[in-house]
Amino acid sequence: MSLISTILRRLVLLVFVVAGVAIITFTISHLIPGDPAQLIAGDKASAQTLAHVRQELGLDKPVTQQFVIYVKQLLSGDLGQSLRTRRPVAGDIALFLPATLELGIAALVMAIMIGVPLGVLSAIYKDGPVDQAARVVSVAGISMPVFWFGLALILLFYVKIPILPGSGRITLGIAAPPRITGFFLVDSLVAGDLKAFWSSLYHLILPAFVLAFANLGIITRQIRASMLDVLQEDYVRTARANGLSRSAVILRHALPNALIPSVTLLGLAFGDLLYGAVLTETIFAWPGMGSYVVSSIQTLDFPAIMGFTIVASLGYVLINLAVDLTYMVLDPQIRELG
Amino acid sequence: MTEPSGDVLLEITDLSLEFRTYRGPIKALNGVSLNVRAGEIVGIVGESGCGKSVTMMAATRLLPKGAAHITGGGIRLFGSDPMKLSERELQHVRGRQVSTIFQEPMNALNPTRRIGEQIVEVIRRHQRLDNAAATSKASGLLRDMLISEPERIMQAYPFELSGGMRQRVLIAMAFSCEPRLIIADEPTTALDVTVQALILGLIKHKATSTGTAVVFISHDMAVVSQLCDRLYVLYAGRVAEAGTTASVLAAPAHPYTRALIRCLPGLAPPKQPLEQIPGTLPDLLDPPAGCLFRARCREADDRCVSVPPLAAIEPARRAACWRRIEETQAA
Numbered sequence: 001m002s003l004i005s006t007i008l009r010r011l012v013l014l015v016f017v018v019a020g021v022a023i024i025t026f027t028i029s030h031l032i033p034g035d036p037a038q039l040i041a042g043d044k045a046s047a048q049t050l051a052h053v054r055q056e057l058g059l060d061k062p063v064t065q066q067f068v069i070y071v072k073q074l075l076s077g078d079l080g081q082s083l084r085t086r087r088p089v090a091g092d093i094a095l096f097l098p099a100t101l102e103l104g105i106a107a108l109v110m111a112i113m114i115g116v117p118l119g120v121l122s123a124i125y126k127d128g129p130v131d132q133a134a135r136v137v138s139v140a141g142i143s144m145p146v147f148w149f150g151l152a153l154i155l156l157f158y159v160k161i162p163i164l165p166g167s168g169r170i171t172l173g174i175a176a177p178p179r180i181t182g183f184f185l186v187d188s189l190v191a192g193d194l195k196a197f198w199s200s201l202y203h204l205i206l207p208a209f210v211l212a213f214a215n216l217g218i219i220t221r222q223i224r225a226s227m228l229d230v231l232q233e234d235y236v237r238t239a240r241a242n243g244l245s246r247s248a249v250i251l252r253h254a255l256p257n258a259l260i261p262s263v264t265l266l267g268l269a270f271g272d273l274l275y276g277a278v279l280t281e282t283i284f285a286w287p288g289m290g291s292y293v294v295s296s297i298q299t300l301d302f303p304a305i306m307g308f309t310i311v312a313s314l315g316y317v318l319i320n321l322a323v324d325l326t327y328m329v330l331d332p333q334i335r336e337l338g
Numbered sequence: 339m340t341e342p343s344g345d346v347l348l349e350i351t352d353l354s355l356e357f358r359t360y361r362g363p364i365k366a367l368n369g370v371s372l373n374v375r376a377g378e379i380v381g382i383v384g385e386s387g388c389g390k391s392v393t394m395m396a397a398t399r400l401l402p403k404g405a406a407h408i409t410g411g412g413i414r415l416f417g418s419d420p421m422k423l424s425e426r427e428l429q430h431v432r433g434r435q436v437s438t439i440f441q442e443p444m445n446a447l448n449p450t451r452r453i454g455e456q457i458v459e460v461i462r463r464h465q466r467l468d469n470a471a472a473t474s475k476a477s478g479l480l481r482d483m484l485i486s487e488p489e490r491i492m493q494a495y496p497f498e499l500s501g502g503m504r505q506r507v508l509i510a511m512a513f514s515c516e517p518r519l520i521i522a523d524e525p526t527t528a529l530d531v532t533v534q535a536l537i538l539g540l541i542k543h544k545a546t547s548t549g550t551a552v553v554f555i556s557h558d559m560a561v562v563s564q565l566c567d568r569l570y571v572l573y574a575g576r577v578a579e580a581g582t583t584a585s586v587l588a589a590p591a592h593p594y595t596r597a598l599i600r601c602l603p604g605l606a607p608p609k610q611p612l613e614q615i616p617g618t619l620p621d622l623l624d625p626p627a628g629c630l631f632r633a634r635c636r637e638a639d640d641r642c643v644s645v646p647p648l649a650a651i652e653p654a655r656r657a658a659c660w661r662r663i664e665e666t667q668a669a
């Protein structure tokens with residue numbers, strides 16, 4: 001019941017967010033100085049060529065009419081045609097987005113798998129050596145620039161001790177798995193191509209770690225803080241007073257309650273990761289949305305930029321939905337009372 | 339002494355304990371001695387902050403590690419020193435042999451797990467029962483707590499239950515592994531008066547029918563007197579007076595106990611105005627020398643600058659007061 005109402009609420013919100021974003025991007029793209037037709041036709045193009053390009057792009061029509069056309073296209077799932085690649089923007093995004101999502105999800109999983117245990121240990125052994133070390137790691141993660149850290153890791157693990165690849169998604173010469181989801185790890189498993197799987201996994205390690213590292217600290221600190229709160233709670237004392245084992249007290253009673261306040265942060269972290277992916281992709285020559293967006297901005301490729309922005313805002317709403325649903329799984333009070 | 343002659347389950351001797359804080363050590367206990375025998379109901383009374391909870395949490399080693407330090411005296415729980423037990427050995431004592439019901443039922447149950455799961459978890463931790471058997475045992479325990487639909491309650495989450503209902507669940511949980519000793523730390527203080535009487539009755543009935551010993555902590559002399567065979571009156575981390583409930587109420591010996599009883603509507607001599615005990619507990623960061631009650635005592639004199647021992651003043655009664663000791667010696 002309340003599950004459905006949550007999803008419905010988010011979907012209504014989605015409509016508003018996307019509509020708002022569409023209006024804003026459309027307005028900005030028409031306010032920014034710079035003529036896309038000129039960019040496409042080149043500096044030396046004649047006035048006739050320019051006019052022709054304008055007409056082809058619909059740029060000669062009144063702005064309001066352009067907006068109506070744009071919205072109609074949006075509603076049919078058409079994000080327009082990229083000025084730069086001359087392909088449908090939706091197709092381009094479908095091509096590049098999975099690489100970014102794969103990187104972002106891998107980084108999130110890594111950040112959680114390292115950050116949550118580290119946060120729990122820091123809380124249990126507060127002020128002990130693990131806690132101190134985790135504190136250093138957290139500060140480093142928050143303050144270290146991604147590009148510097150990325151380059152340092154490439155230098156270390158690719159140049160000096162060549163054990164990990166430093167660029168791309170898969171080894172040259174190994175064919176990418178047939179495209180189903182666009183996630184190499186998933187597609188290669190579906191195709192039963194273990195060689196491609198391991199190669200993709202290897203290629204993921206460094207960029208995902210760089211991306212995870214920045215968020216690791218925030219997650220560790222958050223988990224540590226909420227674990228410290230929860231360990232003070234009366235029900236943890238009840239569990240101890242009833243002779244439950246240490247692991248039961250921590251894993252079954254304290255941790256699930258400590259995770260609840262961290263869910264919002266994890267959602268934010270994932271948004272952050274996708275944003276950070278832009279830089280990371282550039283460093284690791286990762287063929288994802290990051291590189292696509294940077295090139296689009298450089299060429300004032302408005303349809304591409306607008307398309308990306310809309311997909312990103314969609315993603316934002318979906319992450320929030322995921323956060324809400326996670327709350328429902330973790331917190332019975334929210335689940336039962338809506 | 340007319341104390342029951344069962345096995346001594348808990349024996350605390352001259353226990354001193356301090357909390358090391360940044361402001362300096364808080365001397366929470368200053369030589370507490372008490373014992374509990376199998377099957378009896380023992381009350382610990384005293385105003386807030388006098389060390390009731392700390393004493394019993396020291397006995398089960400539930401005080402925060404690192405902050406609490408025992409500086410003197412000793413504890414024997416079921417014949418062994420809890421401070422010398424390993425974490426694992428302690429886990430088998432807690433819940434199995436001694437369990438605690440705490441004051442605040444609001445947060446004493448895990449908010450994200452169903453009631454049934456939480457009781458069953460404790461049962462299965464200490465007893466070789468499968469899930470079905472543990473579940474039916476849990477529902478029987480809840481029924482003993484006069485919960486008419488145990489199955490429904492077991493499916494519920496804590497936030498769906500009233501405070502009184504949660505406290506009944508916690509009592510059922512405390513009795514679930516047939517412990518020899520239950521520590522009830524102000525189990526009714528947070529509940530309204532009508533529920534209080536019910537909860538007290540449930541504890542008393544369950545304890546007497548199973549032969550479980552209970553240490554009942556309260557700041558309310560009236561509650562303790564309804565329930566307990568014997569009493570310890572605590573003041574500033576020391577026992578001021580100890581004896582059978584009947585004898586203490588009939589003729590309180592220590593000036594502090596007398597003041598406590600004068601404060602009680604039901605127990606004060608009729609037609610006399612109710613009193614408040616003037617003054618406050620001494621600063622435990624820097625307790626005064628001598629009798630800790632001296633600053634508030636009407637009967638204080640020169641002798642009271644040294645610490646009065648807890649001495650027998652009647653066959654079943656001891657008090658830590660120079661005046662009473664003198665009177666006993668004179669008699």
Ligand SMILES: Nc1ncnc2c1ncn2[C@@H]1O[C@H](COP(=O)(O)OP(=O)(O)OP(=O)(O)O)[C@@H](O)[C@H]1O
Nearest residue numbers: 357364366385386387388389390391392393557622
């Ligand atoms: N964790 C702690 N850190 C520092 N001091 C503490 C701690 N726990 C208890 N104390 C101090 O020890 C003294 C005794 O506390 P205790 O909780 O035993 O009182 P109590 O008799 O149970 O009172 P109440 O009726 O309020 O529960 C108090 O002065 C309290 O401030």
Ligand code: SF4
Nearest residue numbers: 629632635642659660
């Ligand atoms: S010893 Fe002295 S100060 Fe202490 S209670 Fe007795 S009379 Fe009062």
Ligand SMILES: [Mg+2]
Nearest residue numbers: 390391392523
């Ligand atoms: Mg207390």
